[in-house]
Amino acid sequence: MSRHTGEIAQALQQATDGPIEVAWLQGQSCSGCTISLLQGQYPTLEETLSEFRMELTFHPTLMAEHGEAAIESMSKSPDVLVLEGSVPTEIPSAATVAEKPIYDWVTELAPEAEYVIGVGNCAAFGGWPAAENKRGLHELGENVTGAKGLQFEQRSQPGVLGPDFKAGSGHPVINLGGCPPHPDYVLLTIATVLNGHEPDLDRYQRPKPFYEPLVHDNCKWRGYFDRGEFADKPGEEGCLYKVGCAGPYTNCDDQTRLWNDGTSVCLNVGAPCIGCMEPGFWDRFQPLDKEVEQQNIFGVDVETAGLAAVGAGVVGIGAHAARKAMGYGTSEQDGDGDQSESAVEERTASDADQQSDTETGADKPE
Numbered sequence: 001m002s003r004h005t006g007e008i009a010q011a012l013q014q015a016t017d018g019p020i021e022v023a024w025l026q027g028q029s030c031s032g033c034t035i036s037l038l039q040g041q042y043p044t045l046e047e048t049l050s051e052f053r054m055e056l057t058f059h060p061t062l063m064a065e066h067g068e069a070a071i072e073s074m075s076k077s078p079d080v081l082v083l084e085g086s087v088p089t090e091i092p093s094a095a096t097v098a099e100k101p102i103y104d105w106v107t108e109l110a111p112e113a114e115y116v117i118g119v120g121n122c123a124a125f126g127g128w129p130a131a132e133n134k135r136g137l138h139e140l141g142e143n144v145t146g147a148k149g150l151q152f153e154q155r156s157q158p159g160v161l162g163p164d165f166k167a168g169s170g171h172p173v174i175n176l177g178g179c180p181p182h183p184d185y186v187l188l189t190i191a192t193v194l195n196g197h198e199p200d201l202d203r204y205q206r207p208k209p210f211y212e213p214l215v216h217d218n219c220k221w222r223g224y225f226d227r228g229e230f231a232d233k234p235g236e237e238g239c240l241y242k243v244g245c246a247g248p249y250t251n252c253d254d255q256t257r258l259w260n261d262g263t264s265v266c267l268n269v270g271a272p273c274i275g276c277m278e279p280g281f282w283d284r285f286q287p288l289d290k291e292v293e294q295q296n297i298f299g300v301d302v303e304t305a306g307l308a309a310v311g312a313g314v315v316g317i318g319a320h321a322a323r324k325a326m327g328y329g330t331s332e333q334d335g336d337g338d339q340s341e342s343a344v345e346e347r348t349a350s351d352a353d354q355q356s357d358t359e360t361g362a363d364k365p366e
Contacts, residue, residue, distance in 0.1 A: 020194065021075040021077075022057065022080045022081075023057050023082070023109060024058060027083060027084070027106075028086045028087070028094060028095045029084050032120070032180045033122075033180040037119075039183055040183030040186075057075040071098050076112065077109075077113070081117070081167075084119045085102075085127075086126050086149060087149070089146035090145055091145045094145045106150070107160065114167055115168075116150065116165075116171075117173070118151075118174070118175045119186055120181055121149075123149055123150060123175075124150065124176065124205075125149040125153070126153050127149075127179060129145060129147035130147040130148065151172060169193070171193070174193070174205060176210075177204070179281060182210075182259065184257060188207075189207055213256070214247075214248070214251055215250045215254065218253075220268055221240060224237075234270050235270035244274070244289045245273050250278050255267070272288075
């Protein structure tokens with residue numbers, strides 16, 4: 001059973017009264033984020049819809065209606081607009097709903113929604129459809145279809161809605177990165193915003209409790225890394241850094257949350273982390289089977305980077321422990337002291353990240 005069952009149940013019990021209309025659109029995607037959500041066990045999607053009294057007015061994969069009836073059922077001013085998949089801007093016909101480009105649907109519905117959530121790396125950052133057009137096909141620029149996320153293109157702004165976009169609630173797009181994201185991320189994020197809590201977001205607009213922990217810090221193979229004992233291929237005993245593990249540069253809580261009904265995660269079965277939770281996936285960590293920093297672009301060796309990651313990671317996890325236990329966000333009723341602490345942390349993290357980007361053109365391990 002998921003160790004977060006109680007947290008999710010508590011959040012669901014606090015759900016607001018009245019029907020909550022949700023429109024879930026799919027752009028350039030494989031539907032993997034929906035499949036991930038359907039694997040949620042505590043609660044299941046059916047239980048979530050019932051507890052939240054949500055009216056899922058449109059979901060091209062799940063809804064029973066089809067054709068014109070499906071389009072007519074879609075709320076044109078949803079409480080929550082969810083996008084799965086990237087938005088093609090150069091070839092709009094690459095993703096359509098009822099022959100209407102997804103770009104048009106997004107730009108029309110997003111300003112009417114109280115909350116806009118980008119589910120998965122494609123919706124948040126462009127994902128694999130935004131991979132570099134290395135062969136320069138059709139002279140279409142950096143990626144073939146001009147795929148973008150809602151407010152980001154890879155690790156940069158602007159995305160489709162622009163950097164200044166705010167939904168009706170006053171929040172920017174809430175990004176749930178991952179290929180796919182954990183079902184808990186979706187359920188708990190919806191619970192947070194609908195319960196009136198302010199989501200505590202990082203600079204990529206991801207909820208910090210999910211995306212602040214560093215994979216490297218909680219890895220079961222961490223002891224091997226510290227001793228300099230590296231595996232020669234996936235599945236072997238030893239740290240997997242030399243065979244492409246992106247754990248020192250990937251932020252998410254998968255190592256403690258676990259997948260598949262709380263049973264395991266990639267690294268636990270001998271597969272290296274490929275950084276699928278990070279903006280810029282997948283170009284950023286290509287080729288996936290090679291050491292991430294063969295060129296040592298950070299100016300430090302891998303052992304030094306790992307030691308630096310431990311200290312910063314532990315501080316980050318501890319600073320947000322209270323907020324994680326109380327609803328995955330900061331309530332408007334929270335005290336000034338908590339807000340001040342959060343603001344200091346955000347400025348410190350932001351300054352460090354900006355300095356890293358300026359010096360190396362990439363994020364350094366935290």
